[in-house]
């Protein structure tokens with residue numbers, strides 16, 4: 001079910017322009033509220049629409065050891081101020097009967113992130129969602145992000161927030177391996 005209402009998005013964008021003292025009738029602004037903002041909002045909220053979910057194709061598993069994907073770029077929208085938060089997600093899972101295509105982990109993170117949410121809820125959504133999608137003994141997700149609502153207004157500081165969620169039992173070795181992979185990814189890429 002498509003829960004995006006283009007007409008309301010258009011009307012809302014037009015009212016916001018009026019609220020900040022701009023004239024929606026200005027030539028340079030007509031496409032902004034009539035076309036660009038509604039299209040942008042439709043894309044950036046697709047994570048609430050199941051029909052937009054990437055196909056999570058699986059293969060017969062060749063391993064039961066932990067698969068770790070680090071450094072997935074993450075862009076989402078904070079539901080408090082409608083401003084972006086962005087950073088990096090790291091995902092790990094232990095396959096049981098089947099394993100998933102590696103790109104699907106990143107695709108899934110991108111799809112899930114496209115919604116108005118909080119970082120905590122998003123971390124939980126990705127971990128529980130992936131656990132439902134793939135046949136995994138356990139899933140772990142870590143997100144480190146910076147919030148524009150903190151950087152551009154309010155406290156006016158750009159800081160990093162880290163959230164973690166696990167589904168199923170991770171052994172101490174699994175946790176160490178996940179941690180070490182994240183460490184290596186962070187050292188290789190200066191995300192902030």
Ligand SMILES: Nc1nc2c(ncn2[C@@H]2O[C@H](COP(=O)(O)OP(=O)(O)OP(=O)(O)O)[C@@H](O)[C@H]2O)c(=O)[nH]1
Nearest residue numbers: 078079080085117118119120147149150153154155
């Ligand atoms: N827990 C959590 N808080 C968030 C997230 N994104 C933004 N926030 C915080 O949500 C809070 C909203 O606080 P309020 O006091 O209702 O709003 P505010 O007066 O605009 O807050 P300030 O940002 O402190 O100016 C702020 O502290 C934000 O930093 C998030 O993903 N998770």
Ligand SMILES: [Zn+2]
Nearest residue numbers: 078080081149
């Ligand atoms: Zn905010």
